[in-house]
Amino acid sequence: MSVELLADKLSSSFIVFENELNGETKTDLHRIRRESMELFEKKGFPSIRHEDWKYTSLKPVLKHDYKVFHKGDQALDFSDIKKFFIHDIDTHKIVFVNGVYSSWLSETTHQGYDVCTFSAALRRHRDVTDRYFSKAADNSSAMVALNTAFAQEGAYIRMTKGASAIKPVEIIHFTTEEAGSLLNQPRNLIVLEEGSDVQIIERHQSLGSKPVFTNSVSEIFVHANASLELYRVQNDANTASIVDHTSIQQHRDSRVRTAVFSLGGKLMRNDLNIAFLGENAEAHLDGLTLLDDGQHADHHTRVDHRVPHCNSFEMYKGIYDGNSKGVFNGQIMVRPHAQKTNAFQQNNNIILGEKASVDTKPQLEIFADDVKCSHGCTVGQLDDEALFYLRSRGIPEHEAKALLLYAIGDEVIGKVRLKELRNRLHKLMAKKLNVDFQMEI
Amino acid sequence: MEILDKITKSDYKYGFTTDIESDKAPNGINEDIIRLISSKKNEPEWMLQWRLEAFAIWQEMKEPEWANVTYKKPDFNAISYYSAPKSKKVLDSLDEVDPELLKTFAKLGISLDEQKRLSGVAIDIVVDSVSVKTTFKAKLAELGIIFCSMTEAIHEHPELVQKYLGRVVPRTDNFYAALNSAVFTDGSFCFIPKGVRCPMELSTYFRINESGTGQFERTLVIADEDSYVSYLEGCTAPMRDENQLHAAVVELFAMDGAEIKYSTVQNWYPGDVNGLGGVFNFVTKRGICERNAKISWTQVETGSAVTWKYPSCILKGENSVGEFYSVAVTNNYQQADTGTKMIHLGKNTKSTIISKGICAGKSNGSYRGLVKIGPRADNARNFSQCDSLLMGDGCGSHTFPYIEIANKSAQVEHEAATSKIGEDQLFYCNQRGIPTEEAIALIVNGYCKDVLSQLPMEFAVEAQKLLAVSLEGSVG
Numbered sequence: 001m002s003v004e005l006l007a008d009k010l011s012s013s014f015i016v017f018e019n020e021l022n023g024e025t026k027t028d029l030h031r032i033r034r035e036s037m038e039l040f041e042k043k044g045f046p047s048i049r050h051e052d053w054k055y056t057s058l059k060p061v062l063k064h065d066y067k068v069f070h071k072g073d074q075a076l077d078f079s080d081i082k083k084f085f086i087h088d089i090d091t092h093k094i095v096f097v098n099g100v101y102s103s104w105l106s107e108t109t110h111q112g113y114d115v116c117t118f119s120a121a122l123r124r125h126r127d128v129t130d131r132y133f134s135k136a137a138d139n140s141s142a143m144v145a146l147n148t149a150f151a152q153e154g155a156y157i158r159m160t161k162g163a164s165a166i167k168p169v170e171i172i173h174f175t176t177e178e179a180g181s182l183l184n185q186p187r188n189l190i191v192l193e194e195g196s197d198v199q200i201i202e203r204h205q206s207l208g209s210k211p212v213f214t215n216s217v218s219e220i221f222v223h224a225n226a227s228l229e230l231y232r233v234q235n236d237a238n239t240a241s242i243v244d245h246t247s248i249q250q251h252r253d254s255r256v257r258t259a260v261f262s263l264g265g266k267l268m269r270n271d272l273n274i275a276f277l278g279e280n281a282e283a284h285l286d287g288l289t290l291l292d293d294g295q296h297a298d299h300h301t302r303v304d305h306r307v308p309h310c311n312s313f314e315m316y317k318g319i320y321d322g323n324s325k326g327v328f329n330g331q332i333m334v335r336p337h338a339q340k341t342n343a344f345q346q347n348n349n350i351i352l353g354e355k356a357s358v359d360t361k362p363q364l365e366i367f368a369d370d371v372k373c374s375h376g377c378t379v380g381q382l383d384d385e386a387l388f389y390l391r392s393r394g395i396p397e398h399e400a401k402a403l404l405l406y407a408i409g410d411e412v413i414g415k416v417r418l419k420e421l422r423n424r425l426h427k428l429m430a431k432k433l434n435v436d437f438q439m440e441i
Numbered sequence: 442m443e444i445l446d447k448i449t450k451s452d453y454k455y456g457f458t459t460d461i462e463s464d465k466a467p468n469g470i471n472e473d474i475i476r477l478i479s480s481k482k483n484e485p486e487w488m489l490q491w492r493l494e495a496f497a498i499w500q501e502m503k504e505p506e507w508a509n510v511t512y513k514k515p516d517f518n519a520i521s522y523y524s525a526p527k528s529k530k531v532l533d534s535l536d537e538v539d540p541e542l543l544k545t546f547a548k549l550g551i552s553l554d555e556q557k558r559l560s561g562v563a564i565d566i567v568v569d570s571v572s573v574k575t576t577f578k579a580k581l582a583e584l585g586i587i588f589c590s591m592t593e594a595i596h597e598h599p600e601l602v603q604k605y606l607g608r609v610v611p612r613t614d615n616f617y618a619a620l621n622s623a624v625f626t627d628g629s630f631c632f633i634p635k636g637v638r639c640p641m642e643l644s645t646y647f648r649i650n651e652s653g654t655g656q657f658e659r660t661l662v663i664a665d666e667d668s669y670v671s672y673l674e675g676c677t678a679p680m681r682d683e684n685q686l687h688a689a690v691v692e693l694f695a696m697d698g699a700e701i702k703y704s705t706v707q708n709w710y711p712g713d714v715n716g717l718g719g720v721f722n723f724v725t726k727r728g729i730c731e732r733n734a735k736i737s738w739t740q741v742e743t744g745s746a747v748t749w750k751y752p753s754c755i756l757k758g759e760n761s762v763g764e765f766y767s768v769a770v771t772n773n774y775q776q777a778d779t780g781t782k783m784i785h786l787g788k789n790t791k792s793t794i795i796s797k798g799i800c801a802g803k804s805n806g807s808y809r810g811l812v813k814i815g816p817r818a819d820n821a822r823n824f825s826q827c828d829s830l831l832m833g834d835g836c837g838s839h840t841f842p843y844i845e846i847a848n849k850s851a852q853v854e855h856e857a858a859t860s861k862i863g864e865d866q867l868f869y870c871n872q873r874g875i876p877t878e879e880a881i882a883l884i885v886n887g888y889c890k891d892v893l894s895q896l897p898m899e900f901a902v903e904a905q906k907l908l909a910v911s912l913e914g915s916v917g
Contacts, residue, residue, distance in 0.1 A: 051507075055845075336834055349846075355816075357847040364840045366859045369831035374858035379846045 003045050003062045011041060013068040014149055029122070032134050036148035043142040052141075055327040055359040056298040061241045061267055064211045066183035068150075070099035074176050076207075078105060084205050085170060086420045091201075092169040094155045096186065098179040101153065113196070114158040115169055118187055121156035128158060132189055136219040136247035138273060144245050147185050147217040154187040154216075159196030159226070168199040168418060175240070177208030188218035192226035192254075199229040199418055206240040211266075214242040222254040224278060230258045231421060235428060236265040238294055245271040250310075252278030259286040259416060261425060262297040263432060269298040276303075276310040276338075285314040288412040290405075290432050293322030293353075302331045305338040305371075314345040317412055319405055323355035330375065331363040338368050345375035350382060350408065402433040469518040472496065475623055478523050482592050482626070485599060495612040495622030502616045509807040509839055510776040512747045515686045515721060522624040522657065581639075587632040588643055591659050594630035601632060605663055609692040609727045609755070617688040617723040617749075621657045625690070628658035633668040633699070642897050644673040660691040664699035664734075671702040673900055685710075685720045687745075693728030693736055697758065700735040701728065704896050705752075706904050709744035716774025716803075719746025726750065732758035732787070739895040741904040742769040742777060751809065753782035756790035756818075763792040766892040770908060771804030771836070780810035780827075780841075785818040785851075792822070795891050798829035799908075800836035807839040814851040821848065825855040830862065830888060882909045 014037050024030055045062055046053040074097045085091070092115045095105035101117045108116045114125070121129050133151070137144050155171045175182050184204075192198060206212045222228050234242065242265060250256055262268045274283050289297045303312045318326045332343045349358045362375040382404050390400035409429045416422040430436060467474070475496055479489040504514055581588050587598060594602050612622040629645045645660070664670050674691075687709060695701050703726075712719025722745035728736040738752040754763030765781040783792035798806040808827040829838035840857050862884050870880030885908055886893070893901050 339834070351846065351849040351851070354849055356849060357816075357845070359846070360844045360855075362840070362842060362855065362857070364829075364857060364859055365837065366829070366831065366839070367837040368834050369836070369861040370834075371831075372858075372860055375840075375856070377842075377844060377853075377855040379844065379851055379853040381849065381852070 003059065006062050006066070007041070007044055009065075010068065010146065011037070016069070017150060028130060029133055033149050033151060036134075036139060036145040039139065040142055040145040040149060043145065046142050052300065052329070055325075056267070056269055056296065058243075058267075061211075061213055064181045064213070066181050066211075066213055067179070068183050070179070070182065070184075074098055074100075074178060076102070076105065076174060076176070081105075081174060081205075081207070084172060084174075084203060086168070086201065086418075086424060089420050090167050092165070092167055094169065094171045096153070096173045098175055098182060099153065099173070099184045099186070113160050113163040113165065114156065116156050118154040118156045118189055119152055121158075121189065122152075125156075125158070128191065129189065132191060132219060132221055134219070136221065136249050136275075137217050137245060138247060141245065141271070143215055143243050144217055147187060147215050147245070150185045151187040151217075154189070155202075156188070157190045157198060157200065159192045159198050161193040162195045163193075164196065165198040168201060171200065171202040173204045173214065175206045175208060175212045177210065179208070179210070181211045182213070184212065184214040184216075186214070186216045188216070190218065190220040190228075192220075192222045192228055194223045195225045196223075197227040199231075201231045201233065201418070201421060203233045204236055204240065204242055206237040209237070209239055212240040214240070214244075216242065216244045218244070218246040220246065220248040222248060222250045222256055224252040224254060226251075227255040228257070229417060230256070231416060231418070232258075232260040232270075233263070233425070234261060234265055234268050235263040238264070238266050240265050241267040243269045245273075247273045248275070248283075250274065250276050250278065250281040250283060252280060254278070254281045256282070257284045257286075257415075257417070259288075259412065260299070261413075261428075262287070262289040262291070262299075263428060265295060267296045267298075269300070271300045271302075273302045274304065274312065276305050276307055279307050279309045282311045283313070284415070285312070285316075286412050286415055287316035288409055289316070289318040289320075289326055290409065290429065291318075291320050291322075291324035291326065292432075293324065295322075295324045296327075297325075298327035298329075300329045300331075302333065303343060305332070305334045305341045305343060308337065308339045308341065310338070311342040312344070315412065316347045317408055318347075318349040318358065319352065319408065320349065320356035320358060321352040323353055325356065326358045326360075328358075328360040328377075329363065330361075331365065332373060332375070334366045334368050334371050334373060336367040339370040341368065341371040341373065343371070343373040347375070347377040348408070349379045350405070351379065352381075399435055402430075402435040405433055406430065468521050470496075470520070470522060470624065474522055478624060478626060481523060482595075484595055487599075487603065488595055491606070492623050495619050496624075498612050499616070499619035499623055502619055504616050508749050508778040509805065509809070509841070510747050510749065510778050512721065512776070517620070520686060523626050581641075584637050584640070585634040586637060586639055587630065589630055591625070591628040591630050591661065594661070598630070598632070601663065602630070602661070605661055605692065605694060606659075607692075609694065609729050610690050610725050615725060618690050618725040621659060621688050621690045621725070625657045625659040628660045628689070630660075631662045631670065631672065633664045633670045635665045636667045637665075638668065639670040642671045642673050644675070656685070656687045656689070658689050660689070662692070662701055662703070663694045664696060664701050666696045667698040668696075669700045671897060672704070673897060674703070674705045675708070675900070675903075686723070687720050688723045689725070691724070691726040691752075695728060695730045695734035695736050695761075697732040698734060699731075700737075702737045703728070703739070703752070704900055705738075705740040705742075706896075706900055706907065707740065707742045707744050707748075708907055711744045711773065711775050712746040714773050716746065719775070720744065721746060722748045722750060724750040726752035727755065728753070728763075729755045730758055730761035730763060733760045734758055735762040735764070737764040737766070737895070738781065739766040739892065740768070740779075741892070741896070741900075741907065742767065742779060743907045745777070746775060748775075748777040748779055750779045751781055753784070754792065755784045755786065756792065757786050759787045760789045761787055762790070765792075765794045765796070766895045767796045768799070768889045768892045768904075768908070769797070769806055770799045771801070771806045773802040773804060775802075775804040777805070778807040778809055780808045782811040783813070783823060784811070785814045785821040785823070788817070788819045788821075790818055790821045792824075794823070794825035794827070796825075796827040797889050797892055798827070798838055799832070799885065799888075800829065800838050801832040803835045805837045805839070807841060808857075809841040811843040811845070812853060812855070813845045814848050814853065816847045818848050819850045821851045823851075823853045827857045828888075829857075829859045830885070831859065832861065
């Protein structure tokens with residue numbers, strides 16, 4: 001199937017989608033959907049001729065004949081999928097199987113704050129969805145427009161004023177073998193009202209061997225004094241690909257920590273946009289990429305300092321083995337008059353594989369003079385002397401290498417504030433490096 | 442604020458025109474004009490064919506728009522592509538040079554006489570696209586060094602020109618390179634034979650004098666095996682209301698073991714405080730390094746309304762080295778999009794990039810660079826540093842470094858920082874009795890030291906003065 005055919009299929013699917021909505025087609029929200037579809041039809045899928053997609057081709061992902069509509073609840077046994085949850089602690093759960101909400105596996109809440117689905121919010125909290133839908137995401141991106149056009153299901157989290165989540169929220173999307181090739185387009189809306197806080201973990205997991213393509217969009221609004229932690233674990237099957245776009249708007253005195261762990265999957269593309277709308281806000285953007293044969297990860301971050309006195313700290317680390325490919329594009333924008341901005345960015349890459357490659361483009365655009373902005377970027381190998389030191393003390397080469405790589409990964413993993421997740425990531429990393437340190441973390 | 446006013450009103454020091462009779466082609470570009478240029482210069486048939494092919498290529502091309510600059514595109518049919526000072530006779534000594542022209546040079550601060558006697562610099566001066574004078578030619582000839590104008594080289598060393606012209610920057614490379622290939626009128630040619638170390642700095646001074654002309658010069662430097670040459674290039678243009686176009690092509694060849702050091706001080710007219718006028722500087726510069734060769738680019742960019750320039754190195758041979766040192770100053774409405782490309786193809790190749798941007802007024806400065814390490818370039822090493830200094834909040838600084846690594850043994854480091862002149866630094870100077878104005882000059886010079894120290898002595902002094910003039914009081 002060609003890229004054009006898939007685009008055509010999506011156009012006709014949109015008409016089917018519209019027909020099933022009945023009376024809803026006259027709403028403002030649907031007007032946005034329809035405009036987005038027109039936009040997507042005009043633009044088409046991005047190709048490597050677009051500057052933003054210069055190093056990442058979607059062609060190998062788009063050649064499959066994906067199913068756009070999803071069939072009802074697939075029975076999954078919790079014991080089979082338990083390992084994908086942080087099961088040692090209690091969490092709120094929003095679980096989707098093949099793109100359909102699974103009430104059986106989920107644990108939602110409406111007590112004090114809302115943790116439920118986007119479709120439920122469309123029915124019950126229309127005022128909130130109308131206020132926030134499509135207000136942060138960058139619709140000029142064709143992939144975002146496509147998601148917006150079909151926006152119907154996803155996670156909805158609304159922390160009311162001053163609310164503090166009693167436990168972390170887990171969002172997991174499963175796809176099963178029976179569902180076949182699937183195009184999944186979740187749409188998340190997360191609103192943190194003044195002074196609230198929440199920890200969120202998101203994950204996409206393919207349980208089958210068929211190609212799965214997820215085109216996800218998250219819009220996140222962090223109001224004054226609120227605090228958000230958002231962790232993403234990408235450790236999917238080598239048949240699964242994801243294009244994720246996350247836009248976060250931060251108001252006065254808000255705090256945001258995001259971390260993405262790209263450890264597995266055919267293609268992982270993460271667009272993360274953070275915009276500061278209020279003074280004295282702070283954002284931490286972290287990423288760890290650990291790839292092997294046939295995997296591709298692309299991180300595009302954009303931090304937009306629109307107002308004075310905001311701080312952003314960015315640290316992306318990558319380790320590339322086999323013929324994997326890593327891309328990093330980090331843009332820091334400091335608008336006129338956004339004085340006293342601090343923006344730091346770091347991107348370190350280690351190439352292990354003969355055929356592995358890294359393309360990186362740290363980008364600063366500064367329009368204010370009283371700022372401190374810097375970026376650093378390295379591409380290299382493990383330090384021979386450090387390796388020699390370890391080996392001279394009797395540590396075998398394989399383990400010595402793993403230890404050094406582990407240390408690099410730990411700089412990112414160590415910043416995760418949720419202990420159980422941190423432990424899990426440590427174990428995952430040790431497994432990827434094929435070593436067992438036999439340590440209790 | 443008072444000082445800020447002063448700078449914005451400080452005039453372009455080199456804004457004067459010289460009344461030298463010049464022979465100018467009618468405006469516009471077409472095959473006839475190219476034939477006219479070619480026949481005026483009495484060129485052989487192969488050269489004309491080469492130009493016409495380039496023109497055909499150019500017509501197929503579109504003007505590039507990816508650069509981070511905005512400007513009114515030049516009307517290529519409103520430009521005269523040939524303008525030569527009328528004194529056409531061949532000159533043997535300085536005494537025969539048009540005295541008006543000599544005065545011009547004196548105003549520019551490059552007294553030929555003095556340079557000739559004191560510094561032993563051989564200068565090839567290009568005024569409005571025609572090379573006027575090459576000094577020290579005889580002395581260089583003794584060593585087998587050829588240093589002459591491009592026109593002369595086409596006549597006297599056609600085999601060399603044919604072999605190398607367009608080899609590093611092909612006519613198909615980009616829009617302006619194609620245009621230059623079609624209409625270039627003159628430039629400098631330099632050949633250093635095997636094992637020769639050029640005893641003096643070779644220098645070219647460009648100046649656009651005639652209004653409504655474009656300057657299209659072509660420079661070709663060939664350093665044969667194990668030779669060494671240091672080449673200087675300086676540019677100025679008189680004050681004009683309309684935008685003048687400068688689209689040059691520079692090609693460098695460093696054969697096995699050779700070293701080329703290429704320094705530029707660019708001070709074309711930057712336009713007035715309202716951004717009116719000024720030179721469009723669209724230049725393609727590229728060098729190729731064979732085994733153990735080294736190419737070092739040093740540039741101080743203070744002029745031009747719009748600059749679009751990426752001196753690059755193709756590190757083809759093993760152990761070859763590429764270097765790029767740059768200071769780019771923009772003020773008022775100037776825009777500069779400049780940087781370098783380091784393309785590592787051979788094993789054990791090394792490159793260093795040091796770029797310092799200084800932005801003031803309402804200007805925009807961009808660093809755009811590419812470091813590419815090919816799959817066969819084992820043990821390649823790159824270090825890049827691109828810093829920018831902002832003065833005032835009306836200006837913008839941008840960095841677009843592209844880093845493409847396809848070899849696991851590569852070591853690449855890149856760092857960039859943007860900041861303003863520290864208030865504590867200024868306070869420290871003030872407190873010790875150094876006025877703010879001088880303190881800024883001091884700090885800026887220190888900030889650019891890494892680059893300025895790469896310039897040959899004569900240029901370093903001029904560059905420091907230029908920096909001071911360009912930034913006079915731009916911090917209030």
